[in-house]
Amino acid sequence: MQHVDVKQPEPPTDDNRWKLLQGKMRKLGIGRSSLIETLHNVQDIFGYLDESALKFVAGTLHVPLSRVYGVATFYHFFNLRPQGEHTCVVCTGTACHIKGVDKLIDQIGEVANVEPDETSPDGKVSLLTARCIGACGLAPAAVFDGEVVGKLDEETVTGKLKGWLDND
């Protein structure tokens, strides 16, 4: 599935991160089966998948743009919009649901002025929900900037968010 003889597209900008991506793509192999792994890499490097990145991936892997877009939107894990400075991923798995996570989501929304699956207008906080983060023993749980916090209550949530909002 190597297409070495086909001309590769130039990166959209001279941002060095594209070079990093190209290196990773070469390592994965240039072919349509690398598509999902490549999108993971783009998201790791740039934080989200924008139009120029989707086009660049489509061109490099020789996959129709429609298919790249289809895959990027099919999977929940990919973001097509930039995230806020901080992200809070709230688990909505069964255990967390039973332990009243809905109220916590409302509370986070109020404190940080953000709707679920959106970023606050000031760009500070993105509030996301996950189907289950596998920390059911500690329900209700959420991931604050990559750190799993379990046994959440109103106080911890407010504390975490205030820490973000006041410090910056």
Added chain:
Amino acid sequence: MTREELQEIAENELEAREELDHLIFVCNAASCQSSQGLQLIESLKSGIEEKELGDTVEVKGAGCMGLCAAGPLVLIEPDGILYTQVKPEDAGEILNHLESEAVERLKTDLEMPFFGKQVKIVLENSGKIDPEKIEDYIAMEGYTALNRVITEMSPGEVIDVISDSGLRGRGGAGYPTGLKWSTVGIAEDVQKYVVCNADEGDPGAFMDRSVLESDPHRVLEGMAIAGYAVGADKGYIYVRAEYPLAIERLREAIKRARRLNLLGNNIFGSQFSFNLEIRLGAGAFVCGEETALLASIEGRQGRPRPRPPYPAEYGLWGHPTLINNVETFANVAPIIRNGAEWFASIGTENSKGTKVFAMAGSINNTGLIEVPMGITLRDIIYDLGGGLPEDLKFKAVQTGGPSGGCVPEEHLDMPVDYESLKEVGTMMGSGGMIVVDASSDMVSDVAKYFVEFCKSESCGKCVPCRVGTAQMYDLLDKISKDEATQRDLDLLVDLCDVVRNTSLCGLGQAAPQPVLSTLEYFKEDYDAHLQKATDKLTHAVQREE
């Protein structure tokens, strides 16, 4: 690598352990990491340095010890003392008490049923080895099973052992593992694949995560043995992107195993080669469905296709492919090491071995347990689980996730095995167990919750699932808001029947299960909503008059 070299690594590791007076294991899985586990390891390490105990005491980050609710957990060997809810500031006190009485306020009774009633096969090393060190796994007889199959057994003999053991798929449906292996084994093709389904998407289940984080080599060894048995030289682990720690440990494990030639080309100097790669999921529950998972590995949208042909004949890129779940692969090495009869002697007539369950919800000992098949639900919930918190009354236990159902009090004495669970309208599933107390409303807290889940996770390929789950959700929403009539409820039941019988894959086929099982056992919750709707209507009519 030869058998002697493998043995040497094991002996060196065990000797090094023997030279120590104490070995301290600190749970270093995701759950305990989130309750200051890492800081605890650091403060123990600096305590050892300060007290100059470096020659006699060692601290190891270990895998999950099960009792997640009381984390972080610390195990002191060789004394076998388990401390719970340890804080970084407790480090000094723990170190001071190594040579004397244990610290009473932190100590947990290992005789309590939570530990005493467990039988550990899959989790035998969990909490007792450092998952990031391959030597630790080898010291626990790791990779000896792989060595034995490659040097002493024919592929057919390996499949026979797995068949005789009675092992069934731990992903949920319980298909006989040996039968699956032999189907792939006899398929004729130069290229075959082994795939590990580590896309644990069931909300409420975290046992696969725990195995991957606590003992990743066990899964790799199981996959390599499967590769040898079915004639595959290439494997993929499809793991959820939501499990970063598991991914990191798997990557590390594959790298180390490859370095020692326990994976890669000509393993143990034989003709057998087995290369493994990780593929990341991207947050789609339907990818737990095997044909959808394969589509995802191929870089496409994770949509299932009709079966047959089954992946055993037509899988990845059209080649015969063996797909098993994490826990299934984790059972393989111990079966080879201890024999089929040993495994078959545990469990019930048709469900052999043990099952790992994740206990969560309204229960005292939330966490992970491994119990022999055939144990009763009551034993699990009241003995191991320690019952419900004082002020709460038991209502149901939900098993099998979105594909499962609820078991009421009256069936709690039933043995836990594939068939019995099916008989009462639920399933083993991957092993999530959520205890629901009397304060919950089964319509909105359980049925509506799971149907909403299936609705939003439906891949949209087939109409019954795409449209049916959406309609089911609307009806449940109406019922839960006290706006429905008996006619709506009848419609819901009809719809359940259609969605169950006409959906393309397991997601749609099982989506009605939580509704049907709550309707069977908790009809009064539905009736209460209907009654309230009638009352509302009557009031409205009266007001108009």
